[in-house]
Amino acid sequence: MSISPHFVAVIGGGPAGLMAAETLAAAGVRVDVYDAMPSVGRKFLLAGRGGLNLTHSEPPAAFRSRFGARAAQVSPWLEQFDAQALRRWAGDLGIETFIGSSGRVFPTEMKAAPLLRAWLQRLRAAGVNVHTRHVWRGWS
Structure with missing residues (x-):
């Protein structure tokens, strides 16, 4: 590069x-x-x-709906970097994640510092x- x-x-x-x-x-x-x-x-x-709620694991359409009138504006960004991409990003940093009973995504250690x-x-x-x-x- x-x-x-x-x-x-x-x-x-x-x-x-x-x-x-x-x-x-x-x-x-x-x-x-x-x-x-x-x-x-x-x-x-x-x-x-x-506990560091990183994101939510709900289906993409439901997640986008959380943005109300701005849903159309943020949809392209969320399509490029969705919940799965965020979990991969954290994993690439050596941080394992899990989906809690609420559907929220957390680091396994439940800490932000690592x-x-x-x-x-x-x-x-x-x-x-x-x-x-x-x-x-x-x-x-």
Whole structure:
């Protein structure tokens, strides 16, 4: 894979920012993630205290219906990265998942920290740089 001459700065080190960084890096783009906090994924870790519900295993049409008026807008995204794809993604990080009695998908360990550690390791291996304690102040 050749390295892209493009550089992208991702603002925010939560799950959306980290996934954006991973996707861009996989496409060969140079990526740096900036977050105001001392470490990335802090809210993600807090969510993990409740078992870390990753997604829901219900049929795709039922899942899309949860998005109401935006269902048509998010459907293409969900078709590209559905619940099974998310479970494979976690598995590729070495994190096993299971479907609970509620139909929700959880990491087997019921913890966010192992998943976040593995994810950050993969991002570093892909060349993504993470900068903490950097506050976005707007365009200058």
